[in-house]
Structure formats: structure tokens, C-alpha cells
Amino acid sequence: MARTIATLAILAIAALLLVEGPREVEAAISCGQVVKYISPCIAYAQKGGAISPGCCSGIRGLNSAARTTPDRQQACSCLKSIARGANPSYARSIPSKCGINIPYSISPNIDCTK
Numbered sequence: 001m002a003r004t005i006a007t008l009a010i011l012a013i014a015a016l017l018l019v020e021g022p023r024e025v026e027a028a029i030s031c032g033q034v035v036k037y038i039s040p041c042i043a044y045a046q047k048g049g050a051i052s053p054g055c056c057s058g059i060r061g062l063n064s065a066a067r068t069t070p071d072r073q074q075a076c077s078c079l080k081s082i083a084r085g086a087n088p089s090y091a092r093s094i095p096s097k098c099g100i101n102i103p104y105s106i107s108p109n110i111d112c113t114k
Contacts, residue, residue, distance in 0.1 A: 027074035029066050034078040037062035041094055045086035056098035063100060076112035083108065 040054035066075040083091060092106045104110065 027070040028068070029071045029074050031074075031078035031081070033065065034062060034075050035082060037065070038079070038082075042086075045083065045091045045094065048087065048090050051094065051097045055094065056100075059094060059098050059100055063102070073112050076110060080108065080110065080112060 037058040038055075040052050040058050043049070044051045044055055062075060066072045088106075088108055095102050095106070
């Protein structure tokens with residue numbers, strides 16, 4: 001009898017999990033936060049020249065703040081929308097100039113869903 005009740009309880013929990021499905025994780029980072037992190041980089045991304053220590057500090061901060069996949073996707077989307085006036089080659093060089101290794105290439109055509 002106890003075994004039957006335990007089996008029914010497990011089946012009920014499994015059915016609830018199937019109905020509920022996995023919950024989508026929302027990004028914790030906002031575009032406003034992304035802008036704060038990268039604002040010291042905007043002049044360099046547009047005109048080149050010397051990269052500021054504040055830019056590198058902001059990029060490191062953004063890299064640390066955007067740890068989850070939804071956060072990184074949100075940061076990517078924000079960066080794409082604010083980077084319209086940037087020179088792609090200058091923007092692409094920021095991580096390496098700051099000594100930060102990122103596993104993707106910065107491009108205006110980057111797919112933020114991956």
C-alpha cells in the first residue's frame with residue numbers, strides 16, 4: 001500500500017513537471033547597465049586612438065556581470081542597438097586591447113541568440 005502511494009506521488013510530481021515545463025530564465029542585466037559599463041569605450045569605438053583604462057574596466061565589469069546565457073544575450077542585443085555609429089574594426093579590437101579573451105567575434109551581424 002505504501003509503495004502504491006509513493007508511486008502515485010512520484011507520477012503526480014512528474015505530471016506536474018511536464019505540464020509546468022522548464023521555466024524560462026530572464027536576463028538580470030538591463031540595457032541601462034550595459035550602457036554604463038561601455039560608455040567609456042564609445043569614443044574609441046567611433047574614432048580609434050588610445051583606449052582608456054575606464055573602457056577596459058567597464059568591459060571587464062560587463063563580462064563579469066553578464067554570466068548567464070540570458071544576460072549575455074541581453075547584453076549582446078543592447079550592444080548591437082547602441083553600436084550603430086561605431087567603427088566595426090575599432091569595436092572588434094577592444095577586448096584584445098583590454099586583455100580580455102571572449103569566445104566570439106564582435107560584429108554588427110552577430111547572432112545574439114547563440
